[in-house]
Amino acid sequence: MLKTNRLLLLIALLFAAGIILSACGSSNDEGSGEESGGEASDSGENQEGGGDSDFKVGMVTDVGGVDDKSFNQSAWEGLKAFGEENGLEEGEGFDYAQSESDADFMPNLNSLVKADYDLVFGIGFKLTDALNKVAGQNPDTHFALVDAVAEADNIANITFKEHQGSFLVGVAAAMKTESDKVGFVGGENSELIKKFESGFRAGVASVNPDIEVDVQYAESFGAPDKGKVIASNMYNSGVDVIYHSSGATGNGVFAQAKDIKKNDPSKNVWVIGVDRDQYEEGAIGDDNVTLTSMVKRVDIAVQEVAAQSMNGEFPGGEILEFGLEDEGVSVAKTNEEALTDEMVEEIDNWKQKIIDGEVEVPSTEEDLEAYLDSL
Structure with a gap:
């Protein structure tokens, strides 16, 4: 039941x-x-x-x-x-x-x-x-x-309903990217994490279907070193926003973004956290690389x-x-400087559409393909 x-x-x-x-x-x-x-x-x-x-x-x-x-x-x-x-x-x-x-x-x-x-x-x-x-x-x-x-x-x-929250942070990523390249780092490639990936990619495409989404899996929820390597490769390839759904592996994604920001404060690299509001994980001096988080x-x-x-x-x-x-899932709005009023308004608009049933967020790869074809 x-x-x-x-x-x-x-x-x-x-x-x-x-x-x-x-x-x-x-x-x-x-x-x-x-x-x-x-x-x-x-x-x-x-x-x-x-x-x-x-x-x-x-x-x-x-x-x-x-x-x-x-x-x-x-x-x-x-x-x-x-x-x-x-x-x-x-x-x-x-x-x-x-x-x-x-x-x-x-x-x-x-x-x-x-x-x-x-x-x-x-x-x-x-x-x-x-x-x-x-x-x-x-x-x-x-x-x-x-x-x-x-x-x-x-x-x-x-x-x-992780796919719903992931859709909304996908909207945020699409509105924030300057390179039109964003990334998704998953822990283990499983039915559950596919919900995060599918929702995220659908949210990105709903704003701009031409944005490229680089998807990689670490095959572990406890490998921050591997998360850091994946993030390094993504950022080096032009990705400027990464959403991770990888548990402690995601700590490596944050570490890499902060290393880049420390070496070049003018560089715009962002991480989208997961499960908790991971704003504190992105802090580096007066800056913060956490764009938002999909809070579960x-x-x-x-x-x-x-x-x-x-x-x-x-x-x-x-x-x-x-x-x-x-409110079982939501989008963190802690970083008020990075998450602009325009972005918050757009996120809230899509949230209401989902709640009202106007948008059915895909939760599987098959549903995602059908959603993307409908755009």
């Missing part, structure tokens, strides 16, 4: 997140999961504060790590916000287990189950098989899968599902989908 989350609940959670995330720092906090050298605590002692003090919620990261400045970090910020909001203690009431490789998914999931966590999140589509297996072996534990769908009564599926509110989705589970309303077996209509 497909379920769109209610706007009022999302707004309330956004408000709560805004208050709490200011205290969360940059997610360089030391976690108490696998990264810290041991399993999460199985303590069931009561905590002070609101909510169910016996409720325990944990998450298993993808290989990008909890401080990837993108997808995993957003999820962890949401989990921390939920825990602190409900008086839970990090390391006991809420925690994470960090995955250094795919081989860590299964043991990390099992470690949280064995520690009696009531709800366990798998952060990223790569955890689908492992989470399916562990959930099948532990029917009394609640699980949530982000960015993929698993068919089990004890798994809630959290998905996003993984943090809010994590908070909402955790609250539902704790309150006895766990959406097991359901597909929760977040899109433009409920």
